[in-house]
Amino acid sequence: MTLPRPNTLVARGLIILLMILTLLPFLSMLSAALAPQGTYPNGLQWPADPQWGNFVRAFEVAKMDQLLLSSFLIVLGVVPISVLLATMAGYGLAKLTTNKYKWLYLIFVFGLTLPFEAVITPLYYEVRAMGLLNTRFAIILPLIGLYMPFGVYWMRAHFLNVPHDLTEAAQLDGASRWKEFWHVQVPLARPAIMSLTILLFLWTWNQFLLPVVLVQDPMQRTMAGALGAFQGQWGTDIPLLCAGALLILTPTILIFLMFQRQFVAALMQGAVKG
Amino acid sequence: MTSAPAAQRQEQRLPQTRGSRKSRKAAWFFVAPAFAFYAAFVLVPLAMSFYYSFLRWDGIGQARFHGITNYVTVLTDPKLLQIIGNAFQLVGYFTVIPVVLGLAVASVIRGHMAGPFGTATRTILFLPQVIPLVAAGIAWSWMFANTGVVNQGLRAIGLSDWARGWLGDFVWALPAVGIIGAWVLLGLCTILLVTGITKIDPSLYEAARLDGARPWHEFIYITLPGLRQEIAVCVTLTVISALASFDIVYIATQGGPGITTMVPGLEIYRLAFAHRQVGLASALAIVLMILVLISIAPIQWFAREKK
Numbered sequence: 365m366t367l368p369r370p371n372t373l374v375a376r377g378l379i380i381l382l383m384i385l386t387l388l389p390f391l392s393m394l395s396a397a398l399a400p401q402g403t404y405p406n407g408l409q410w411p412a413d414p415q416w417g418n419f420v421r422a423f424e425v426a427k428m429d430q431l432l433l434s435s436f437l438i439v440l441g442v443v444p445i446s447v448l449l450a451t452m453a454g455y456g457l458a459k460l461t462t463n464k465y466k467w468l469y470l471i472f473v474f475g476l477t478l479p480f481e482a483v484i485t486p487l488y489y490e491v492r493a494m495g496l497l498n499t500r501f502a503i504i505l506p507l508i509g510l511y512m513p514f515g516v517y518w519m520r521a522h523f524l525n526v527p528h529d530l531t532e533a534a535q536l537d538g539a540s541r542w543k544e545f546w547h548v549q550v551p552l553a554r555p556a557i558m559s560l561t562i563l564l565f566l567w568t569w570n571q572f573l574l575p576v577v578l579v580q581d582p583m584q585r586t587m588a589g590a591l592g593a594f595q596g597q598w599g600t601d602i603p604l605l606c607a608g609a610l611l612i613l614t615p616t617i618l619i620f621l622m623f624q625r626q627f628v629a630a631l632m633q634g635a636v637k638g
Numbered sequence: 639m640t641s642a643p644a645a646q647r648q649e650q651r652l653p654q655t656r657g658s659r660k661s662r663k664a665a666w667f668f669v670a671p672a673f674a675f676y677a678a679f680v681l682v683p684l685a686m687s688f689y690y691s692f693l694r695w696d697g698i699g700q701a702r703f704h705g706i707t708n709y710v711t712v713l714t715d716p717k718l719l720q721i722i723g724n725a726f727q728l729v730g731y732f733t734v735i736p737v738v739l740g741l742a743v744a745s746v747i748r749g750h751m752a753g754p755f756g757t758a759t760r761t762i763l764f765l766p767q768v769i770p771l772v773a774a775g776i777a778w779s780w781m782f783a784n785t786g787v788v789n790q791g792l793r794a795i796g797l798s799d800w801a802r803g804w805l806g807d808f809v810w811a812l813p814a815v816g817i818i819g820a821w822v823l824l825g826l827c828t829i830l831l832v833t834g835i836t837k838i839d840p841s842l843y844e845a846a847r848l849d850g851a852r853p854w855h856e857f858i859y860i861t862l863p864g865l866r867q868e869i870a871v872c873v874t875l876t877v878i879s880a881l882a883s884f885d886i887v888y889i890a891t892q893g894g895p896g897i898t899t900m901v902p903g904l905e906i907y908r909l910a911f912a913h914r915q916v917g918l919a920s921a922l923a924i925v926l927m928i929l930v931l932i933s934i935a936p937i938q939w940f941a942r943e944k945k
Contacts, residue, residue: 375747376755382743383762386825389777390765392787396780407790449672456668468669475680477934479882481903482927485910485919486686487679489697509679512672541664570770572885577907588770588885595776595889602780609776613769620768621761628760628829631767635830636871 390610397422397607405602415603422607426594427583432615434500435569435587441504443564446511447557453512454519455545458526469520475513480573483510491578502578503586507571511564518634522556523549559630562623566631569616587612684927690920697916708921718922721900722929724812725881728901729933731816732880736827737872744831745861748843763825771822775889778818779805782890805891811899818886823879827872834868835861870941874934881930902926 391408398414399405401421422428457469491502526549550557568586575589582593591612598605620627691708695701712718766774781787782804789801804814842860851859862869884903887893893900893908902922910919 372747375743378743378746379759382739382824382828383759385821386762386765388787389774389781389821392781393777404785406785408787449675452668453672456665460665460668461662465665468673471681472673472676475676477878477930478680478684479878479903479923479926479930481882481884481906482923483680483683483687485906485916485923486683486690488911490679490683490686505675506679509675509677512676512680516672516676541667545668566768570772572770572772572888573903573907576888577911588772591770591772591776592889595772602783605776606780609773613773616768616770617765620765624757624761627768628764631764631826632830632833635826635875636868 393606393610396602397610399603401603402601403603418603418607419611422604422611425598425604426590426608426611428611430583431585431587431590431612434583434585434590438500438503438586439565439568441500442507442511442568443561446508446515446564447561449508450512450515450560451519451550451553451557452545453516454521455523455549457516458520458523460541469516472513472516475510476517478513480510484573484577487574488577497578498580498584500579500584503571503574506574506578507568511567514634515560515564518560519553519556522553526552558626559633562627562630563634566616566627587616687920687923690916691924693917693920695916696914697910698914701917704917708917709925711918712921712925717897718905721897721902721905722925724897724899725883725901725926725929727812728816728819728880728883729877731813732819732823732883733873733876735816735820736823736876737831737869739824740827740831740872741861741865741869743828744835744865745857747832748835748861760829763829765825766822767826771885772889774818774822775886778814778821779890782814805899806895808895808898811891811895815887815890815899818890819876819880819883822886823872823876827876830868830872831865834865838864867941870937873937877933877937878930881926881933902929 388408395408395410396405397418398411398416399418400411400413400415401418405411453472457465457472461468487506488497491497491506496502496505570588571586572588572592575585576592579585579589582590585593591609594608594612595605598608692704692706693701694704694707712722783789784801784803788804792798792800802810804810807814838860842864843856846856846860882903883901884907887899887901887904888907891899893904903926906919906923906926909915909922
């Protein structure tokens with residue numbers, strides 16, 4: 365529809381400039397990561413003798429295999445339960461309650477803008493009292509709670525758009541509420557559930573504040589938390605630090621590239637609704 | 639269950655009967671687990687934050703009631719006020735740069751980013767949203783380092799005098815941190831705005847052009863009102879991430895040099911766990927939460943109006 369205008373060229377130019385700006389920090393890390401170990405690399409330049417071995421060393425030093433496992437376990441502990449609970453509550457609030465219970469929904473929504481820092485201090489004492497400090501559960505359990513506002517908000521918005529007729533048909537068949545929820549509503553909600561899963565996966569994988577405060581051992585942390593510890597320990601060895609940071613980024617970027625379309629869609633919807 | 643299908647159909651049609659005891663029970667069954675987690679790990683800690691904020695407590699020994707002293711300190715202590723001010727200065731970078739640049743790109747391109755070019759654009763511009771903020775902090779610490787790319791670029795165009803260790807500079811550290819945040823949020827805002835502008839009816843622009851409107855007028859009278867929603871979304875997201883920033887500052891500067899880049903989020907952490915002033919940290923936490931709410935409310939109101 366749009367005719368090629370001189371603007372198109374300007375626009376492309378602008379966008380290419382933005383893309384270069386976006387990629388520059390990654391390229392600069394790569395060039396530093398390939399510099400000889402222990403040296404102080406200089407800006408962006410392809411090293412004369414690229415030291416790919418830095419990546420191997422960073423893999424060993426950072427214990428990447430263990431980190432991956434730890435992050436994976438945390439994601440596994442957080443995401444499926446969060447999605448299930450949020451879906452149930454979203455359904456309950458959208459389909460089973462009247463306006464009289466709007467306050468319940470509003471209490472959930474109140475948490476949407478809450479900075480995690482506002483509750484981190486008491487969370488520390490609470491988790492310590494539960495005897496979970498320095499375990500992965502110190503990250504898993506609070507995160508489930510902290511994700512409820514967004515998750516419930518997200519799923520309720522979906523269920524509000526499901527026509528009532530479907531609910532009726534299922535009930536005429538004599539299905540119990542749970543069966544109706546599980547066999548009719550959940551399959552229909554697949555796209556919304558998928559997006560929520562992607563968002564929660566990303567937020568969990570990248571979560572930094574909770575691991576820093578609640579878990580000392582980097583091996584029990586999320587990827588982002590471990591990266592923080594790695595920086596604390598190797599911050600002066602720029603080539604190793606950059607190699608380690610790039611390695612830690614790789615899994616997320618690979619998954620992102622594989623599911624690029626879904627990620628972009630989820631992030632956009634997440635932004636608009638959140 | 640099957641005995642009264644008609645009654646149940648009624649129940650669906652008439653919302654007021656949805657509040658019947660049976661469906662209320664079912665509702666609780668579905669909502670309660672989520673609520674339990676939310677209450678245990680958000681509402682209860684929030685209440686405790688509020689309670690702590692009236693105490694003088696080192697986190698170990700006996701706590702003493704301290705009245706509103708902590709709040710008075712937060713709102714009068716010059717250092718804490720500077721820290722809160724830093725967060726609002728960051729809003730200038732986190733919010734203004736991505737929204738202005740995003741609007742510029744959107745209004746120039748004003749069309750679908752279809753095809754491989756569009757996909758490549760979206761993929762690349764979204765990368766900063768996918769990686770942990772910690773990684774952005776590390777990458778940019780290196781960009782801003784003495785021998786980093788920023789200085790390399792400045793020297794290349796003959797501005798060697800400007801080269802410096804940006805994150806260690808008393809004047810430039812905060813803007814540098816702001817640039818990191820802008821970099822993270824730029825792609826998301828751009829894509830949101832570019833997508834938003836495609837939803838504006840193109841005939842509006844054609845009509846304007848027939849009336850001899852200048853591009854600037856098109857922008858003011860068509861693009862801006864049409865993007866009201868998207869702009870509100872971008873502003874909301876970026877303001878929250880500026881006011882509640884933690885990761886980037888923790889990695890890039892630790893709040894230094896001095897307290898020139900210290901933000902409330904990091905100060906809460908420092909006060910509570912390094913300085914053992916749990917009461918003061920909690921008061922700052924409550925103030926931060928209220929500041930976020932106050933800053934977001936007008937944006938939401940602005941977006942809803944005329945809709």
